[in-house]
Amino acid sequence: MRLSKHKIEHLSDKILKMLQDHPRMHPSDNVDLVTRAVDDAIYENMKAEEEIDDEVEKLVFANKNEISAMDMDVGALRSQMKREICRKRGFVL
Numbered sequence: 001m002r003l004s005k006h007k008i009e010h011l012s013d014k015i016l017k018m019l020q021d022h023p024r025m026h027p028s029d030n031v032d033l034v035t036r037a038v039d040d041a042i043y044e045n046m047k048a049e050e051e052i053d054d055e056v057e058k059l060v061f062a063n064k065n066e067i068s069a070m071d072m073d074v075g076a077l078r079s080q081m082k083r084e085i086c087r088k089r090g091f092v093l
Contacts, residue, residue, distance in 0.1 A: 002046065003042070012042065013035070052082060052086060057078075060074065060081070
């Protein structure tokens with residue numbers, strides 16, 4: 001999933017608000033630092049997902065002859081490959 005910088009900032013603000021509303025969390029001293037950390041975490045997560053998508057595309061391309069010979073649903077196959085790669089890496093979609 002690709003998100004714009006604006007959308008990432010919007011999500012960071014919502015997460016910060018949730019943290020501030022939590023009775024045991026008080027990030028009011030370092031709001032900018034918390035927001036940047038959340039921005040970075042979202043960006044890194046998106047980057048990792050893009051790398052997984054790239055790996056899936058490489059696998060599909062490398063096996064395109066088998067896929068077409070078996071008349072497989074490429075979309076379903078991509079989803080299955082992505083879930084499996086994510087599971088092996090411990091990456092949660």
